[in-house]
Amino acid sequence: MTKEKRFLFLTVLTFLMYGLGLFLDADFFILPFPLFDFVLLWAICRFAISHFKEIKLYQILFAFGVLFKLLTNEILISLILSKAQALSYAQTGIFDAFFLFAIVFWSASFTALVNIKNSAISIYWSLLHIVISVGILFTVPFWLMPLFSILPALAIEIHDPKISFKWLWYLKFALDLMTLAMLHLLN
Secondary structure: OOHHHHHHHHHHHHHHHHHHHHHHHHOOOOOOHHHHHHHHHHHHHHHHHHOHHHOOHHHHHHHHHHHHHHOOOHHHHHHHOOHHHHHHHHHHOHHHHHHHHHHHHHHHHHHHHHOOOOOHHHHHHHHHHHHHHHHHHHHOOOOHHHHHHHHHHHHHHHHOOOOOOHHHHHHHHHHHHHHHHHHHHHO
């Protein structure tokens, strides 16, 4: 089991055990989904440190996407800004712009990754991913976010299964799926 695969497994297992423990204690199942952005940042930092000599453009773009997504995190915002400042910035749309930049960087990361192979199918993967990105940005169906995250992992699995970077996309998929489940449960 590789380091990335082990990190993915332990992260998902830890969050699910947290939710199960809370359920057994308080009869309410919830996962700490605001912490997911920090976990993704930790995963990309671990990956960058362990693969320092092999860092590619698509990995850097993915990291920028994680950083911009982190700037929309409620925990980070509440630590840095007062409630009035956060509300003022939210009305300007800055947090929406950060989320837009995160989606753009993640799409660019995937496009850079699949275009390494220079095959016709790479163009179709990229176009499908861009269409899903636009769907997320303009129609706000949050249920598309896990599809947005699993598509790159599947494309890597098909094109070159030896790329260990796919596990970061799998982690993003697992975290997005758990976030979607929590948002659905809370509504």
